[in-house]
Amino acid sequence: MQKLSEADLVINPDGSVYHLNLLPEDIADTIITVGDLDRVPEVSKYFDKIEVKKGKREFITHTGYLGKKRISVVSTGIGTDNIDIVFNELDALVNVDFETRTIKPTLKSLDIIRIGTSGAVQEDIPMGTILASTYGLGLDALMHYYEQNNSAEEKNLLARINSHFSKIEGISPYLTAASNKLLENIAHDMAKGITVTAPGFYAPQGRQVRAKNAVSNFIAQLNSFKFENNRITNLEMETAGIYALAKTLGHNALSVNAILASRVKFEFSSNPNQIVEKAIKTVLERL
Ligand SMILES: O=P(O)(O)O[C@H]1O[C@H](CO)[C@@H](O)[C@H]1O
Numbered sequence: 554m555q556k557l558s559e560a561d562l563v564i565n566p567d568g569s570v571y572h573l574n575l576l577p578e579d580i581a582d583t584i585i586t587v588g589d590l591d592r593v594p595e596v597s598k599y600f601d602k603i604e605v606k607k608g609k610r611e612f613i614t615h616t617g618y619l620g621k622k623r624i625s626v627v628s629t630g631i632g633t634d635n636i637d638i639v640f641n642e643l644d645a646l647v648n649v650d651f652e653t654r655t656i657k658p659t660l661k662s663l664d665i666i667r668i669g670t671s672g673a674v675q676e677d678i679p680m681g682t683i684l685a686s687t688y689g690l691g692l693d694a695l696m697h698y699y700e701q702n703n704s705a706e707e708k709n710l711l712a713r714i715n716s717h718f719s720k721i722e723g724i725s726p727y728l729t730a731a732s733n734k735l736l737e738n739i740a741h742d743m744a745k746g747i748t749v750t751a752p753g754f755y756a757p758q759g760r761q762v763r764a765k766n767a768v769s770n771f772i773a774q775l776n777s778f779k780f781e782n783n784r785i786t787n788l789e790m791e792t793a794g795i796y797a798l799a800k801t802l803g804h805n806a807l808s809v810n811a812i813l814a815s816r817v818k819f820e821f822s823s824n825p826n827q828i829v830e831k832a833i834k835t836v837l838e839r840l
C-alpha cells in the first residue's frame with residue numbers, strides 16, 4: 554500500500570491533522586459545518602455532553618452527544634478554498650491510517666450537513682426561509698483541480714445552465730447534487746432549490762458598492778433559469794464545493810440555508826441570529 558508523504562498529508566507532531574488540529578478520535582460520523590466560528594457554540598449549546606473542544610485559525614470543532622448520537626460541529630470560515638482544507642482533512646481523519654500513512658482498506662462515509670446563511674434570488678423566498686440546496690452550482694474554480702464523476706442528470710442540468718449563462722464570460726461552472734438520503738431525512742418539508750456558490754460576496758453575488766460590476770443583470774440571469782422543476786433559489790459561498798468534494802470523497806452532504814437577504818426585494822434581515830437559530834434547531838431535531 555502506497556505511503557502518503559509528509560508533504561501531501563501534513564500531520565502535526567502531536568498526531569493531529571494540520572489545519573483542523575484534530576486527532577482521528579476527535580470527530581463523529583455525523584458532522585455539522587458552519588461558516589462562522591461563533592456559530593459553533595450556538596450549535597453545541599444543544600448537546601447533552603461536549604467531549605472535545607479544539608481549534609486552530611478559523612477551524613473550531615466541538616464534538617459531543619445529542620442524546621445517544623455523537624455529533625461534531627466544525628467551522629469552515631468563508632469560501633470554497635477553506636472547504637478544500639476542511640473536507641480533505643475530515644476525510645483523512647476517517648479514511649487514512651495516521652500511523653502508517655496509508656489509505657484504509659475499508660472507507661467510511663460521513664454524513665455532513667452545512668448550516669449556513671444565504672441570500673435569496675426568487676421573489677417567493679422571503680427572508681426567514683430555511684432552504685435546502687438540491688444542487689450546488691459552483692462559480693468558483695475549486696473543482697477544476699479535481700477529477701469529478703458526475704451523473705448524467707447532473708451533466709444535463711449543468712449543460713442547460715451553461716447555455717442559459719452564455720453572457721457570463723470566463724466562468725466555467727460545476728454542479729453536484731445533494732445526498733438524497735439527507736434531503737429525505739432532514740429537508741423533506743423545506744423550501745428547496747439550486748444554490749449558487751460564488752467566489753466572493755460583492756460583485757460575485759451581483760452586489761455593487763463602489764467598484765463597478767462587470768456582469769450586468771446578474772441576479773436576473775440567475776432567477777430566470779428554469780429546467781423541469783429546477784430553479785436557482787439562492788447565493789452563498791461554500792455549498793457547491795461541499796457537495797462536489799463530498800461526492801468525490803464518498804461522503805453524504807446536505808446544505809441548509811438560513812435566508813438572511815432577499816436580493817430581489819433589496820432587503821437584509823435586521824435579526825439574522827433568530828433565523829440561524831431556527832435553522833440550527835430544525836436540523837438538530839432531525840438528526
Ligand atoms: O454564514 P456562513 O455559513 O459563513 O455562510 C455565508 O456567509 C458568508 C458571507 O457573509 C459566506 O460564508 C456565505 O456562504
Ligand SMILES: O=c1cc[nH]c(=O)[nH]1
Nearest residue numbers: 670671672789790814
Ligand atoms: O446574501 C448573502 C447572505 C449571506 N451570505 C452570502 O454569501 N450572501
